[in-house]
Structures are given as C-alpha cells and as structure tokens.
Amino acid sequence: MRRIEIEPRPDWRAKVEAEGLIWHTSAGRPYWNESAYYSFTGAQIEQIEDATVELYRLFLAAGQAILDDQTLLDRFCIPPIFHQAVRDAWDAEPPALNFGRFDLGYDGGGAPKLFEFNCDTPTSLLEAAVIQWSWKEERFAHLDQFTSLHDKLVGKWTDIRALLPPAVHFAHVADDAAEDAVTTSYLRDTAEAAGIATIPILVDNIGWNDDGRCFVDDAEQPIDAVFKLYPWEWLVNEAFAPQLLESLVGMVWIEPIWKMIWSNKAILAILWQLFPGHPNLLETSFDIPAGDAVAKPMLAREGANVSIRRAGAVVASTTGAYGDEGYVYQALYHLPEAAPGCFPVIGSWIVDGEPAGIGIREDGLITGNTARFVPHVIEG
Template structure:
C-alpha cells in the first residue's frame, strides 16, 4: 500500500460535478482529493476483500446473539418499545439493499482491523462507486480498482424489485453541504437503472395520515416503500415515534434499510463481537469498561467521528466535539494507523452489498476520521 503524489486534472471540478459530485470542497483542501492516490498490490486487495466477507459473517452471528438476548439488547440504548420490531424484522428479512461500509485500519502488513460498520446511512458512496472509477479510467486505464459497487447496487435493486411497489420514495435531510442529497440522488439513479420508479422527498416533508394510519408524501400519496438516508436512532426519538411504532406493527411500509440495522450500526456491537470472537485477527479488543491500555472512546450513536477521543498512557491526545455521549460509550483498543504522508492517516472503507464485498474507498484525515476527511482514489498495481 503506497501513497503516490499526483498532479490533479486541470478540470477535475467540472469532471466530478458532471458525475453528480457537487459537494467536493473541504475547509482546507478539496474533499475529492486527486492530488494523491493509493496503489495496492492484488494480494493486498485480496486480503481486504477476504476480511470484508469474514466481518460480514461475524456480524450475522453478533446480530443473532443480540436479538436473542434481551439483556444484551438493552446495552444498545435503543428505546424498549422498538426491541420487538427489531427482532421481528431480523427474523422476517424484509427487502433491503443490505449494504454498508466497513471502516478498516490497514498498514499493508498485518490483517485489516475493523473500526466500525456504517450500514444504516453510509455515505461516500458516489465517490467510491463512480467518481474514482471514472478517474482511474482516464488517468490509469491500464490498472484495475477494487470496485464493482455500482453494478452490485443495481443488481440488488433488480433482485428485490419483485417485492417492492411500483414507486420507492427516497428521503434525506436538506444538509448544507449537500452530501446527503448527493448520496440520495445516486441511490435513486441505481434504483431507476434497475427499472424501479423513485420519488425524492425531504424527511421533514413526510406526513402522517391519521385516518389511514400511514405515512404520506407532499401530495398526500401513501408511502409504500421508503429509502431513508436518516438514522434509525433519530427516527425512534422523533415526536412521531408512536406513529412509527404503529406503522411497523402494521407492516405496510417497506423501510430501506430495515429497523434491525440499528443493531449493526450501533457501536455497542463492537464489544459483542469481541466477546463472541476474542482474538479474531480482523477485530480490535472492545469493551463497555475503560481498559488499562491505549484506547479510543466512542459514543454508541455518534456519527462522522463526533465525540471520539484517543487515550494514550492515561491522557487524551486527540478528541472531537459533538452532541453525543449521553447514551454511553464503548472503548476500543487503539490501532495505530500508518501516516502515509504528514498528517494523512488513511481509513479504508470496504463496501458490501447484500453481504458480498463490492469495492473500496479511502478517506484521509488526522488521528480521528471526521467530517473533514478527504476522499482519495486508489488503483491496483500488480
């Protein structure tokens, strides 16, 4: 795994915008950063792909353990009223993309190690699936890339299409940066490429029909299937949570992704994994109690690296602000990321679609990967 410095294309902004990545600027430097790339050997990519498939297997076992143990599910800070809907959805396996991004530490030598699984509302999707592939085809046409993500998403939509209504609503929040809007628009593209009609809607525009006991769009049309780029842990704490429970009990709306994703996307799954598979080469030791050694403290429900702290020799050496933490923390043993360039610590985002490895994206940041991270493309060389 080698980081190579490059000269960006003179018209890179126009090129990525033409592919839909309208949000590409960061505070200090571009978010889409083609001033560098990572070169991997085929053997390194094979190890990343194998680790990704193995981690999915571990998550299946951990999910089964959690839904089977009420005491364990209580550790996840999920409102008790939603425990039964989670168990029911886990057993029923409703239609879903079943996709997500494993964030991994990898130095090219030791086995890839799991940091967390972003599988409820994962972003950096368009740049991983489309933008970096187009960059590779133009700049390194003779090389390969670990990337079948676009094809896998379209194929998965096509596979679940018979179980979906004619139209799927796709919802997101009106974020200032446009990151969620870009991701939602891309997922609409993949659904429509599979022959599924979609309707965009902002989360705040979704209404509730009290007479029909159903969610409706701005035209008062019943929503029968909803892809929501909005965390379940936020949904279950909204004022309309009682309506949500009513809806889940009726089972007349297909939620993509399903409510059981609250288990896998919660950091509490990390100690469960370690308890089930202690010493596994793709896991880091994790617990609910403060360990004696160097560790990373993570709130159960944090996003974009918020409220994370790194602790070495009893002192906090890096931390981020945010609004999380009241729900509790887990502690994960510190993994020392390689510093590929001064101040650049890469985290690999290895994607799965319906549980199968489908591609990789890389984000660089400081010691804690946050919403200031930059996306750097990659190639396979040799």
C-alpha cells in the same frame, strides 16, 4: 500499499460535478483529493476482501446472539417498544440493499482491523462507486481498481424490485454540505437503473395521515416504501414514534429497522465478547481500559465526540452532540502516516453479503467530516 502524489486533472471540478459530486470541496480544500492516489497489490486487495467477508459473517452471528439475549439487546439503547419490531424484521428479512461500509485500519501487511460498520446511513458512496472509477479510466486505463459497487447496487435493486410497490420514496435531510443529498440522489439513480420509479422527499416533509393510518409525502400521497438516509436511532425517538411503529407492519423501510443493531457501536464490544482475539477485531469494552484506547459514543456520526487516550491522557478529541447513551472503548490501532498528517482509513463496501469495493479517506488521528477521499488503483 503506497501513496503516490500526482498532478490533478485541470478540469477535475467540472468532471466530478457532471457525475453528481457537487460536494467536492470542504473548508476551502478539495474533499475529493486526486492530487494523490493509493496503489495496492492484488494480494493486498484480496486480504481486504477476505476480511470483509469474515466481518460480515461475524456480524450475522452477533446479530443473532444479541436478539436471542435480552440483556445484550438492552445495551443498545433501543426503546423497548421497538424490540419486537427489530426481532421481527431480522427474522422476516424484508426487502433491503443490505449494504454498508466497514471502516478498517490497514497498513498493507497485517490483518485489516475493524473500526466500525456504517450500515444504516453510509456516505462517500458515489465517490467509491463512480467518481474514482472515472478518474482511473482517464488516468490509468491499463490498471484495475477494486470497485463493483455500482453494478452490485443496481443488481440488488433488480433482485428486490418485485417485492416493492410501484414507486419508492427517497428521503434525506436538507444538509448544508449536500453530502446526504448526493448519496441519496445516487442511490435513486441505481434504483431507476433497475427499473424502479423513485420520488425524492425531505425527511421534514414526511407527514402522517390519521384517516389512512399511513405516512404521506408533500403531495399527500401515501408512502408505501421509503429509502431513508436518516438514522434509525433518531427516528425511534421522534414525536411520531408510535406512528412509526404502526407503519412497520405494512410499509417497506430501506434499510430495515434491524440495522439499528449493526450500526450501533455497542456491537463492537459484543463482537469482542463473542470472538475474543479475532485477527480482524480490536479489543473493545464498555469499561475504560488501562491501556491505550479510543473512546467512541455508541451512537454518533462523522467521528464526533471521539477521543484517543494514551497512557491515561487524552491526546486527540473531537466535539459534538453525542455520548449521552454511553461509550465503548476500543484498543488503539496505529494507522500508517502515508504523508505528513495523512492517516488513511479503508472503507470496504459490502452489498448483500458480498464485498463490493473500497474507498479511502484521509484525515488526522481521528477521521471526521473533514476527511478527504483519495482514489486508488491495483498494480501487480
């Protein structure tokens, strides 16, 4: 795994914008960073792919163990009135993409290590599925790249199309950076490529019709199915939580409510309890350990409220509005410094249990919302 510097395409901004990546620059520097790329061997990609398959197997086992043990489920800060709904959705397996991004530490040689699983509101999707492939085709057409993400997403929408109503709403917040808007718009494109009609809506514009006992859009039309890029832990704590619980009986929510378990970092501690010493896991606990560790809120986004502890002292930290629900403490993994100040995290995507490609984000010691996306190729 080598990081190689390269001259960016002179018109790269126009090209990525034409493919939908309007959020390509952050804090005055490129978020989409094609001034470098990572080169992997086929064996290294196979190692990442194998780890992704194995981690998915562990998450399946952990999910069942958590739902079978009320004491474990109670650690996830899910309102008790939703516990049965989570169990019901897990057992029923309602229509879903069942996709997500395993964030991994990897140095090109040792076993990939799980940092967390972003499977409820994963972003950097368009970049991994489309933008880096187009870059590769233009710059290195003779080389390969690990991404089948676009085809697998379209294929999964095709698989579940008959189980969905005539139209699916796609909801997200009106984020200033447009990161959520870009991700949701891209997923609409994949659904439409599978022959599904889509309707965009902002989360704040979703209403409730008391007479029809259903959620409605801004045209007062019933919402029968919705893909939402909005965390379940926020939804279940909103003022309309009782109506939300009622809607779970007949309305299709993508992704389903059981994703609250997998996306909660409490599962990292449960995984270690169930599979201690597993080569793809880092030791994680609900208690502050004696050794070097990373403190992570059980519920957080974009690396907020994370701190790195070495020899009992905090050496790096981020701010944010998370942490009230508690923390987990994960053994510190020393990321390779591929370039001065650049520590790559591998985002390994999965769709319905199958590895679907990788995306690489670079940042400092803590990967946050200022991380930059760097493309990759496969050589050898």
